[in-house]
Amino acid sequence: MRVAIVGATGAVGHELMAVLEKSQQEGKLKFDELQLYASPRSAGSKLTFAGKELTVQVTPDGPIDADVILASAGGSVSKALAHKWIQNGAVVIDNSSAFRYDADVPLVVPEVNGEAALRHKGIIANPNCTTAIAVVAVAPIHRKYGVKRMIVSTYQATSGAGQKGMDELLEQTHVVLHGGEASHKEFVHPIPFNVIPHIDVFQDNGYTKEEMKVQWETQKIIGDDSLKISCTAVRIPTLRTHSEAITLDLAKPATPAEIRELLSTAAGVEVRDDPEGKLYPMPLTATRKYDVEVGRIRESLVFDGGIDLFVSGDQLLKGAALNAVQIAEYLQAHGALGGAVSPQLSAVSP
Ligand SMILES: NC(=O)C1=CN([C@@H]2O[C@H](COP(=O)(O)OP(=O)(O)OC[C@H]3O[C@@H](n4cnc5c(N)ncnc54)[C@H](OP(=O)(O)O)[C@@H]3O)[C@@H](O)[C@H]2O)C=CC1
Numbered sequence: 001m002r003v004a005i006v007g008a009t010g011a012v013g014h015e016l017m018a019v020l021e022k023s024q025q026e027g028k029l030k031f032d033e034l035q036l037y038a039s040p041r042s043a044g045s046k047l048t049f050a051g052k053e054l055t056v057q058v059t060p061d062g063p064i065d066a067d068v069i070l071a072s073a074g075g076s077v078s079k080a081l082a083h084k085w086i087q088n089g090a091v092v093i094d095n096s097s098a099f100r101y102d103a104d105v106p107l108v109v110p111e112v113n114g115e116a117a118l119r120h121k122g123i124i125a126n127p128n129c130t131t132a133i134a135v136v137a138v139a140p141i142h143r144k145y146g147v148k149r150m151i152v153s154t155y156q157a158t159s160g161a162g163q164k165g166m167d168e169l170l171e172q173t174h175v176v177l178h179g180g181e182a183s184h185k186e187f188v189h190p191i192p193f194n195v196i197p198h199i200d201v202f203q204d205n206g207y208t209k210e211e212m213k214v215q216w217e218t219q220k221i222i223g224d225d226s227l228k229i230s231c232t233a234v235r236i237p238t239l240r241t242h243s244e245a246i247t248l249d250l251a252k253p254a255t256p257a258e259i260r261e262l263l264s265t266a267a268g269v270e271v272r273d274d275p276e277g278k279l280y281p282m283p284l285t286a287t288r289k290y291d292v293e294v295g296r297i298r299e300s301l302v303f304d305g306g307i308d309l310f311v312s313g314d315q316l317l318k319g320a321a322l323n324a325v326q327i328a329e330y331l332q333a334h335g336a337l338g339g340a341v342s343p344q345l346s347a348v349s350p
């Protein structure tokens, strides 16, 4: 069983290495070989995996001889090359948005629709990070109570813009703290001490593409096009982990206690909800955690029987690297990848 990472030197690639190492140690994903690829500028550089140095190679523009390819090199690279990589039978799990809306490409969050991954035709798409984090918390509620409408406001970390996004936050904060004026390159405005309600490009309807992705992708993952979602996506000056305030209008009324109980056994969720004890989701506590923190669960004052909640999830993990590895684990556990069938599946109950 051979695994390849394309984009190994990036922010998501770095997390893929860490998650793969843990998964292998815990016997969840069984593999014998790891190949690392990035752009020509990184060719020859060394990265450590499980105590061994591996050499980064130039990403091929032909087949990759691996069983599964975890791609995180951006949409244009995937769009141009993914179909060539799979010519020798590999499956690509792609972190970019290149194929998410293609009818024959499953868009998968294993806790929600893992079985869709088994119907792939060589490419499986990993969702947008904001969507993945929301859907882990909302899908169990939708299954039991039916979500009719959903209003989301996001608080997205700079790592959503990759390693360069985090670097810009740190460098420009340093500039401001030393009396200078912050500049910007990765973001539309200076990010230190600011919040920016503009992620990705504006669409004709006044929403940004990031905001529309939450509607398009949630509908595809949950399998319900009638679910209406209005999202405002905002960049904030944190390093990693996206947070979201979510309001749900439900078909069947629910109480906060019922939602708390439902989510307490939901896969991929940690209920962190004790306002008296100052316990609620935050990037500080959710960072590097596999589960999405959910809290501030309360009755909606707008929708009768509706619910308000707050989530924080490490988007480099559940929004990207972890979700991709969990898809590979799911495929292997169902005999749909090379190598031995794993009896255990990390924290995922399909
Ligand atoms: N950051 C996030 O929160 C999330 C990101 N994603 C998606 O994952 C992908 C990667 O994001 P992220 O890790 O943040 O980005 P980074 O900018 O941190 O990393 C990009 C990676 O792609 C490689 N790369 C760039 N150009 C090429 C090329 N022409 N050929 C081969 N490799 C190339 C880079 O290699 P090198 O170092 O050599 O330049 C690097 O390894 C994107 O599609 C993004 O949309 C998805 C969900 C969440």
Ligand SMILES: N[C@@H](CC(=O)OP(=O)(O)O)C(=O)O
Pocket: 095, 096, 097, 127, 128, 129, 130, 156, 157, 159, 160, 161, 199, 200, 210, 213
């Ligand atoms: N757009 C997200 C990160 C991302 O890469 O999203 P997508 O995979 O949908 O392009 C953010 O900036 O926080």
